[in-house]
Amino acid sequence: xxxxxxxxxxxxxxxxxxxxxxAGAYIAIPIGPVPIVLQNLFIMLAGLLLGGRxxxxxxxxxxxxxxxxxxxxxxxxxxxxxxxxPTGGYxxxxxxAAYLVGVISESGHRRVAIDxxxxxxxxxxxxxxxxxxxxxxxxxxxxxxxxxxxxxFLIGDALKIAAAIPIARALRPIIDGSFGVAxxxx
Amino acid sequence: xxxxxxxxxxxGQSPLHQLDPRTKQALLMGLSAISPWGRLTFLVSLSxxxxxxxxxxxxxxxxxxGDIRYFLLFLLFVFVVRTVTFSGGWIxxxxxxxxxxxxxxxxxxxxxVSMGALLMAxxxxxxxxxxxxxxxxxxxxxxxxxxxxxxxxxxxFLPVILFQAAEISDAQRARGIxxxxxxxxxxxxxxxxxxxxxxxxxxxxxxxxxxxxxxxHRTLPDLSFSRHDGLAIGAGILISLTVLFx
Numbered sequence: 001x002x003x004x005x006x007x008x009x010x011x012x013x014x015x016x017x018x019x020x021x022x023a024g025a026y027i028a029i030p031i032g033p034v035p036i037v038l039q040n041l042f043i044m045l046a047g048l049l050l051g052g053r054x055x056x057x058x059x060x061x062x063x064x065x066x067x068x069x070x071x072x073x074x075x076x077x078x079x080x081x082x083x084x085x086p087t088g089g090y091x092x093x094x095x096x097a098a099y100l101v102g103v104i105s106e107s108g109h110r111r112v113a114i115d116x117x118x119x120x121x122x123x124x125x126x127x128x129x130x131x132x133x134x135x136x137x138x139x140x141x142x143x144x145x146x147x148x149x150x151x152x153f154l155i156g157d158a159l160k161i162a163a164a165i166p167i168a169r170a171l172r173p174i175i176d177g178s179f180g181v182a183x184x185x186x
Numbered sequence: 187x188x189x190x191x192x193x194x195x196x197x198g199q200s201p202l203h204q205l206d207p208r209t210k211q212a213l214l215m216g217l218s219a220i221s222p223w224g225r226l227t228f229l230v231s232l233s234x235x236x237x238x239x240x241x242x243x244x245x246x247x248x249x250x251x252g253d254i255r256y257f258l259l260f261l262l263f264v265f266v267v268r269t270v271t272f273s274g275g276w277i278x279x280x281x282x283x284x285x286x287x288x289x290x291x292x293x294x295x296x297x298x299v300s301m302g303a304l305l306m307a308x309x310x311x312x313x314x315x316x317x318x319x320x321x322x323x324x325x326x327x328x329x330x331x332x333x334x335x336x337x338x339x340x341x342x343f344l345p346v347i348l349f350q351a352a353e354i355s356d357a358q359r360a361r362g363i364x365x366x367x368x369x370x371x372x373x374x375x376x377x378x379x380x381x382x383x384x385x386x387x388x389x390x391x392x393x394x395x396x397x398x399x400x401x402x403h404r405t406l407p408d409l410s411f412s413r414h415d416g417l418a419i420g421a422g423i424l425i426s427l428t429v430l431f432x
Contacts, residue, residue: 015339
């Protein structure tokens with residue numbers, strides 16, 4: 001398989017990962033009082049499974065699809081205005097997080113401890129972007145912004161990080177396998 | 187799925203439909219970027235234009251309200267958080283000054299979302315893609331054709347993935363998944379088959395694209411600016427200038 005075929009394959013994987021991310025805004029697992037929304041789990045997995053560069057491309061495509069007005073953001077909306085809106089910071093944070101998770105995980109050669117560290121860093125960067133933008137746009141104080149935009153989600157985030165590790169371990173052979181076959185054939 | 191199908195392209199012949207998609211995207215981006223500085227004059231004039239556009243495009247306001255109902259709840263929440271203060275003790279303190287400011291914030295956010303809905307309701311997906319290629323061309327690191335193709339794949343596969351997710355969730359419910367209370371295993375049991383399916387369909391898609399000699403060089407729909415676009419941009423600049431008034 002030549003270079004362009006491999007490139008095509010990576011592109012399709014990243015595009016479908018972006019579609020999964022978009023779907024993650026709609027899919028929630030109904031358990032407990034607050035249903036668990038899967039989107040940031042999928043962001044982390046984009047970094048873990050595709051690596052830094054393609055993880056960033058994948059999330060970038062998701063954001064681009066939203067920016068041009070396709071209904072891929074939470075609540076069935078889209079449009080560049082969403083970036084200026086109160087939750088816009090989280091969206092930019094997603095891109096930074098996917099890249100960071102991918103880069104750290106790659107440099108740690110996929111050791112579990114490094115992967116956990118990568119996702120903790122990713123989660124922190126999502127909130128760093130999200131909460132400060134929420135504060136700027138709505139004019140809330142930092143304590144209010146944290147109470148509304150971060151604290152309610154932390155338990156869910158810890159669960160998602162714990163779940164992402166075995167999910168990534170189970171899925172990496174599928175992705176590596178398909179690229180491995182590509183190498184063997186080429 | 188309901189959320190997805192509601193705000194969608196509706197064919198028509200209104201002035202907004204006839205505008206070039208690039209103009210519409212530029213207006214949306216420009217006006218929403220400038221909106222944080224807008225005061226009463228800006229908001230009122232923008233609201234009038236948006237209401238008239240909805241009317242001209244033949245989109246009922248009830249449909250818009252239905253589409254963005256969760257967003258409206260969010261706005262209400264922002265309004266309450268900004269208006270009600272607890273200054274000493276448990277008695278809530280509501281100030282008219284803060285309420286006015288909060289109303290302004292919510293109004294701005296509502297305008298931005300309405301403009302997005304207008305763009306989507308009056309522009310074909312293929313035109314959005316073509317406009318995207320045009321806009322991304324000058325940006326050096328981004329491969330605009332690849333980006334536009336990937337956005338196209340997202341659009342095509344989002345409904346498929348949502349359908350598969352619903353199918354998996356139904357199948358697991360039928361097998362009594364709700365008796366498992368551990369959220370961790372629920373997350374894994376749900377995500378694994380979903381990802382596996384998506385990656386398998388990615389492999390099929392790659393094979394299908396290669397079999398059809400996929401390349402980045404494809405013909406785009408023709409886009410052309412007309413006199414209407416000049417008028418629309420002029421109107422957009424006029425509205426933007428009202429930012430200078432209180």
